[in-house]
Amino acid sequence: MVDGAALGAPDGRGSLVGMTRSGGTLARLLAALVAAVLVVSGCTVTPPPPLVPSTPGVTVVPKEKANEVVVGLDDVRGGYNPHTLAGQSTVTTALASLLLPSTFRTAPDGSPRLDLDLMVSAEVTRADPYTVTYVLRRDASWSDSAPIAAEDFVYLWQRMRSEPGVVDPAGYRLISDITSREGGKVVEVVFDQPYPGWRSLFANLLPAHLLKDAPGGWGAALADSFPATGGPFAVRTLDQPRGEIVLERSDRYWEQPPALDRVVLRRASQSGTISALRTGDDQVALIRPDAAAVEELAELARSRQLSTAQVPRPEVVQLLLRPASPRLADPKVRAAVMASVNRDELIAAGSRGGPSAGLRADSLVVPPSKAGYRPTMPRSSVDPAALFTEAGYTRSESGQWGRDGRPLELTVAAPAGIEPYVTIANQLQRQLTLSGIAVRLLTTPPNELFGQDLAGTSAGNAEQGRVVDIAVVPQVDTGDSAAVLASTFGCRAPSGDGGEPIPANLSGFCDQSLQPVIDAALTGRSLLSDALAQLEPLLWQQAVVLPLFQVADLLVALPEAQGVSAGPPFAGPLSQAPLWRREGR
Template structure:
């Protein structure tokens, strides 16, 4: 993922000519080469690169929370709302006829499911799927290892309306960001059975309801193959097939030249940008996204950085702007460090609160002295214990290598030793879920309901149950205030409360956002309705190749 200022190209959002333009802070809302179905040929295969095949395709199970899982399942699972180009929730009419707030006190939402909406096993999608997901994600099903999604706990009941296709959801508390719930929606057959919930989606996708269905998950070939879903009730997909294929980051340009993939992310790689600019048949597409890169900090009991004062000293020794420039300067010369944990950099709600924890290498050294970490030669010790931090990154990722090298140099100046530990994707996921790191470089993302989606990151860990709080840093005030923000019905007041929460997050050094992702991709020129979706999701059924 890369920064919030990048090489901007014309054609963003309007399908105009594809030619380089001057760098700018933010690019267009969407850049996907839009075409009508009549302009596309019927058939074809999209070859989509993945970093790795995820362990699980259940996005509500702790082993299925990766972006790799999201890219695959978005093509095959239902959702209630999508995201409009301006970042606001938008009803997904392929699955729902309507979703309306039908009562204020208590807050009640009535969903009307499309009559033809059906799971791949022939079972209709009904209110029972909504009820089962609510129960699964609130711990009501014993034995299910579920990620606690914010919002489901505020629901008091999910009941049948006038028929099985009408869902009446009543909330115990106000929850203004309710549009983020039930996306994706998983079948009741998954959510009511602990064995299926925990293990039934490991390296397989048993039940779907999207424009595509799963033909094969091949662990040996490192591929996931999707084909048209003959039960799909929406617009017929133009593509015959989508094949997700594992490609090492360093091999992406060559894999495209070998005709193995049809696009690749530029991310922060100047080399990938240069290769894309000089490869016939490719165009660079760009639109600012919600994603960002961050350092997750392990402050759990027994961790090196369990002491918040030590975390602050270390953080003051990290020059995030220098990292931003070093990592993405070639493709985004005007990029700035990300200064907010909750809102995307291009949001009207965005405020840079990083001044709470400014970079100051000299002050960082003084703080370490005061904490008893004495410098002996080039290193710091407290007694016989050296101040040494394990930095987990993704093996084979040049971005991780650059960040690791920059962090080592910066922290070495204040006597802190950084030991990079590059791990392959699955091993890195294990390290993250088990908090087996001191610092961990990972991607993050907001949603069209940013406060609700943030709650799992600040969840109170209980044993192995972390939700998404992989660094195990819990603060009751953050939890309480973020809860207040998610229940505040007024948009402006909600953003004001969230701004105070973000400042507190900086104070406790829960994590360190580095830079936002403008979404730069090298894409075949013949590929339409695909490229840089910006804040929106990919419309898999509309993707195709020009006639």
């Protein structure tokens, strides 16, 4: 059959009418068509050949959909080291839980549970010196066949006790030595003091044999890839520009393999992710929605069956008013600046009416979703003008605060490209400017911010005008809140003999009168609750930290993704991905 449209006409009839005007053209065309029909007339009843060659007695079965679950995320940006503040994100938590081995995992009740996929045992074997002995499975190995062994413990310990910008290093700094035997499968960790929170250590071990001599050192570790993995999944593709990470069942995994062949993590806008849920292209989403997206998901739930759950991250957004800065060294000035902040407005801007809005953080150490949380923030109606005046500042006719002929100018810093920190920093700049405080906003790459700008007040930073006065940064709880207390507010003994204690935290805060109470909580000589009852009123007066809210994601799952849940506290939903199943394929 010849379609007239194929001859360039709007329809078959128009084509033929046009050709009658060209004399013998139509006759010649018809003759050619007749000849073609005669050639094929002997087989006109034969069906067209099949697309797939058939074999007698064999039935062709259509290929099933892939045995995979696609998870929509807000971002899959690089920086996947779970031990750095710069690397904290939903995707980092997800990848660490699936690709890296841990001595303990979080149980459903929030307590640490020995991970028998990696471990045989772990226990305190000596009281003096305080020693914990870990026995690893002999078949546990990295994806390149290197054994998971003592050198991985040593590498993580050495980095966590000395590198800037790491998460909760206080527990690692109590370790004095690590020894091994039986080919590195028995690891003895010796502490200077008793440490009841030792189970929070050595989570998400890293492949020391590949990273210890790698170019870029610790700062480049897991920056944009995983050189080796030690979990139930392995990385097939990690495409940041395209926004997709494909994880496949690991052939090297020594334990029971996952039910899924693949887990795909896919970046999209929130509207794009909701659209993918609507069409079934995504079966799961883990996003930080705003109020409009929450309403759109509620509307989708009315037309399509889906489940939702709030997933709090171990991450509290906070403002650090840094005593390390000469401009904020005076606690009166810090208190005046803090009183100038509209906290409710910052929380609203950062949470955007999403799941974080109900997780206001009114405590300095324990996050709102964690057992033991108790609001301690004092109610105060302090007049910032009175505090500035008391600190020796006067206000000019233009409304600008200043002292000794100089205006008060502060630098506010946030990790570039990371939300909600940049949004809050912008809002804070606006608030302080309206209050008569000049503000310079500094957004720098996360590794640079945490590894350099907040690592101290070096002369180099001062010369470049990079001394940060206020930082909008996360406080992260890795399981031991006593370590959070010590890592956020504690002092650290200087290296070598003698000398004054130095700050061990991002703010540069160090109060020797509080240190014995902090040490007692860290080493178990006192209960954390008792220590916080004594410390928090004093720490609020210091005006160093202003917590805002705990970051939370929203988990959305379609029925075909079976076994999907919020997961244990702070472990994230993808920690359970080895148990997920795909139905309706």
